[in-house]
Amino acid sequence: MAGFSEWIVPAPKHTYMEFYYLSDQEYQHKRALWPFLKRIFSCSLQHRKTFWLMVASSCIIAAVDAIFPLLWLSYIDDWITPAIEQYQAGGEQLALIPELIRYGGLFLGLFFVQALAVAGFIFYAGRLGEFVIFDLREAMLRKLQYLSHSFYDRTSIGHLSIRLTSDVHKVTNVIAFGFADLIFGIIMILASLVAMFWYNWRLASIVLLSIPVLLLLAIRVRVFLLGYARKARRAYSQMTANLTENLNGLLVNKTTVQEKAATGRFGKVSRQLRNASYRAAVYHSLYNPIVVVTGSLAAALVVYMGGHMALNQHTGVTIGMLAAFFGYARLIFEPIFDITSYYARAQDSLSAGERIFSLIDEPITIKDVAGVKPFGPLKGEIRFEQVHFHYVPGKPILQHFNLHIPAGQSVAIVGATGSGKTTISKLICRFYEPQQGRILIDGQDYRSRSLGSFRSQLGIILQTPHLFSGSLRDNLRYGRLDATDEEIRQALTLIGAEAFAHRLDEEVGEEGSNFSLGERQLISFARCMLKDPRILIMDEATSSVDALAEADIQRGTEKLVSGRTAIIIAHRLSTIRHCDRILLIEAGRIAEDGSHEELLALGGQYARLYAGQARG
Incomplete structure (x- = not known):
């Protein structure tokens, strides 16, 4: 096919x-x-x-x-x-x-x-x-x-x-x-x-002329009914939304003593649904009688005219023919009901x-152009040249943005929410492309090379790791499908998660529910280690875990970034002290650039943020 x-x-x-x-x-x-x-x-x-x-x-x-x-x-x-x-x-x-x-x-x-x-x-x-x-x-x-x-x-x-x-x-x-x-x-x-x-063409003409009248009437009635059915469905959607909101907010309702108000709001939308559904049911019950009566009038006309013709022996109409025509009229009118029902279902x-x-x-x-060539093995050099980017026209995130990251360098990016740090990582991953300027990977515009060959050498670890249903082994092999159990154990050992080596057959549960958030993050580290990417992106990888899990993840991070280009977006500044370089982004521009020690000595915004977090 x-x-x-x-x-x-x-x-x-x-x-x-x-x-x-x-x-x-x-x-x-x-x-x-x-x-x-x-x-x-x-x-x-x-x-x-x-x-x-x-x-x-x-x-x-x-x-x-x-x-x-x-x-x-x-x-x-x-x-x-x-x-x-x-x-x-x-x-x-x-x-x-x-x-x-x-x-x-x-x-x-x-x-x-x-x-x-x-x-x-x-x-x-x-x-x-x-x-x-x-x-x-x-x-x-x-x-x-x-x-x-x-x-x-x-x-x-x-x-x-x-x-x-x-x-x-x-x-x-x-x-x-x-x-x-x-x-x-x-x-x-x-x-x-x-x-x-x-x-008999005369009797047939009576039936034929009645068909468009019956079709038009049936369709108009169906369309009329459809309007009430849509109102009922809208009311159902509102009721469902209110019910979901109520269930999600049960604890808030209890702690704020708003149970009666919440019940009242649900009762209001529930009554609206009841009334809309009742009106739809009432009007729908009228459809069949209206159409059947109209069709019966046409059939009665056939019987009346046919009866006159049957009494007149010169017309050639017989009792059997009259019975046959009545049967044919039924065979025509019933499909008309089906066709109008189909029209209503199609509208619905x-x-x-x-x-x-x-x-x-x-x-x-974001796709490859015709005849694009693949990347060879990457070194990991990244360069932004006069990059302009916006999500919404007229609201730029980056303007004239320039950045050079040598191959093998670990770079942390920090800044306030909305400053543009996550946008930079998305542009590097080619989730988005700049509206102006270029992004070069190993000196080549990444739009001139195939997307698959680039992302196959790119590793991404997100704030909330995702695990698929299946065994721990299956999830780790998402990094490399042909990985052996020995290679999986080596990857786990390298990031300090060797305890998982004896749990490879364990089911992770829905979205990894059988593992804690910190454990899921370590699993994503091991998965990335199996892939062995040349460029690594870590987006707030420790922001949602406790201090104990953060220490484990920090050790895993240091081993993971070793020997590869790494871009680490972080909120907790204590986790990025080991990075070769730290960029402070403000309003889409690089406000501060240096190592942890250099930025502390500078006494700027980074030093103030670090001191504030250190005080707790």
């Missing part, structure tokens, strides 16, 4: 982020339903065999349904009516048993064929839905692996989880049975109309589909 990105059709004109800032009225007008359905159809066609088997099953079901009225026509006109006429004329009664067996056998045979087709239809429709859902999830996860850091800065993990789970399930309603019902409904309507026009799933496709369409801003 072709790659997912090759067959997803062009994105709708309006993206999800644009919808986010639209008013409710603008949002309704700009929702691109048909482009969404077009993309879903394109996704489905990637599994052509399953798709066409589903369509074939639909055709068989429709064909059998179309044959039933014809069978009734033959049963009534060719056997029942002559039998009655002969009996009334005083003739011999026709043999009943053989004809009953023949027609009964035909009906049973058709029911059996239809049952097999229905089973196939359900199987292939469900299979198609699962295949497409798998493709969508895989495409989203693949895109998430390569999206730039800026995307994650503006998007919460919770929202991404919703896109990969509940949003995908909502789209399933459109892809699987909703999409299949649409195809079946169209085939059924076409087959019935062909049969009706074949026998549209926002979920937009979120899914907006993620798939999200541009990758």
Whole structure:
């Protein structure tokens, strides 16, 4: 199968982020339903065999349904009516048993064929839905692996989880049975109309003219109901948010004696949900009666006109034909209900589909250009040349920023929150790229070399280390997948964590819950040691651990940075005294630069910060 990105059709004109800032009225007008359905159809066609088997099953079901009225026509006109006429004329009664067996056998045979087709239809429709859902999830996860850091800065993990789970399930309603019902409904309507026009174009015209009226009415009623359903869902979201807030703040409510107020706030949003859901249920209960009555009027008109024609022997309309037309009218009106239901489901799933496709369409801003060459083994020299960078246009973080870090030097970066120290580390990691200026690695602009070859020689240790579900061994091997147990033990010993060598088979638990924060940080050190990077970035690696764990981590840090270029962002200044060089950043510029002893002797801001922390 072709790659997912090759067959997803062009994105709708309006993206999800644009919808986010639209008013409710603008949002309704700009929702691109048909482009969404077009993309879903394109996704489905990637599994052509399953798709066409589903369509074939639909055709068989429709064909059998179309044959039933014809069978009734033959049963009534060719056997029942002559039998009655002969009996009334005083003739011999026709043999009943053989004809009953023949027609009964035909009906049973058709029911059996239809049952097999229905089973196939359900199987292939469900299979198609699962295949497409798998493709969508895989495409989203693949895109998430390569999206730039800026995307994650503006998007919460919770929202991404919703896109990969509940949003995908909502789209399933459109892809699987909703999409299949649409195809079946169209085939059924076409087959019935062909049969009706074949026998009597006048009666068929009555049914045909009623279809657009019924469709328009059903869709308008569905759209009306959808508005109330959305209000109910918004109320549900507000209730869920309030419930989550209440559960997270239970201790605060108790200590501030606000239990009654918290219960009152939840009761208010809960009542709003109850009222919105009640109104939606009331209006929804009116849908079927309205549509059924409208369809019944059309069917009644067929019976009335057909009855007149049947009484007039010159029209060619018989009792059997009238019964067949009534059956065909039912076969047409029922799929219309299914089609309008599909339209409502598609509208309901549209926002979920937009979120899914907006993620798939999200541009990758940090990527290799065509024909890029890889880095060779790095020495670790880093140079910033006249770098300008901003997250938000008009609010610069770095301007005319210059910095040179020789290979093998350990450099600590300190400064107040928002001064730009973390931005520098993100630029070095190429999570972001400068808007102006250059960043050179070993004298080469890192944008001229492949991203993978650079990051494979880069080690990053964050403030809160992340461990994946699985064994300790599996987590350590994230540093190097082919590492042997002996190499893992050596890495643990080098950073002073040899106690973990006997726990390699131990499960780390969800997000490393079976280990303390300090232990998880030591594990991340060992993982980085296995990778043996030429450039090491440590971002507040000890800021969240206690003094005892900090001492262990400090010993591990000194061994880890030895012999490689290291950039250490720190809040606790006592942890960076061993660094070759310390930079104090203020408002995106280097305010002080020197060793720990030199900066203390300078008596500037660094010396004051260090003295303040030393006093406790």
